[in-house]
Amino acid sequence: MNNSQAMLDLIRTRRSVRTFKPDMLPRDVIDRIAEAGTYAPTARNTQSPIIVAVTNKDVRDRLSKWNAEVIGAENDPFYGAPVVLVVLADKSCPNRVYDGSLVMENLMLAAHALGVGSCWIHRAREVFERQEAKELLKSLGIEGEYEGIGNCILGYVDGEEPQAAPRKENWVYHID
Numbered sequence: 001m002n003n004s005q006a007m008l009d010l011i012r013t014r015r016s017v018r019t020f021k022p023d024m025l026p027r028d029v030i031d032r033i034a035e036a037g038t039y040a041p042t043a044r045n046t047q048s049p050i051i052v053a054v055t056n057k058d059v060r061d062r063l064s065k066w067n068a069e070v071i072g073a074e075n076d077p078f079y080g081a082p083v084v085l086v087v088l089a090d091k092s093c094p095n096r097v098y099d100g101s102l103v104m105e106n107l108m109l110a111a112h113a114l115g116v117g118s119c120w121i122h123r124a125r126e127v128f129e130r131q132e133a134k135e136l137l138k139s140l141g142i143e144g145e146y147e148g149i150g151n152c153i154l155g156y157v158d159g160e161e162p163q164a165a166p167r168k169e170n171w172v173y174h175i176d
Contacts, residue, residue, distance in 0.1 A: 010113055015162040017117030020081040020155035024055065029114055030083060033154065036110030037087070040102035043095035049103045049149065050142065052086040060084055066133065067151070070126045077121055081153035086124060088146035100149030107152040117157040124148025
């Protein structure tokens, strides 16, 4: 299989995973996935997003709790995944949401390529508007105003990988 076909197959077979083993991913795997995020295209190459890789269980659990509070839930919105890559983007960048969304896609595709399950979990914006979350960033030396774009949860899949739903009709229209 050539590289082009392998890439298209990777895109076609990536799925959101919601059942994870508790096993921690090796640091080099996390770093490879995060690095893929840094190669996402950004408007005018502003590189406005940042990625916060969370493997500390206490911090991960705090983020999960805050995320659940946004929707009034008590369950773990991170589905037990041991790693969270939080994507944030500089609020002064007008294209921050698009830039951060492209980072999220790169993270999920890289995870799939490396045999790691992933899922985009929303509510990063609301969580990182909280004072406690801003203090967390500050404790990491992250200064400035950032908007939460998404939480990319990562871990080894527990069970079967989800299958694709059938594609809807009339998705693509051609103008010849």
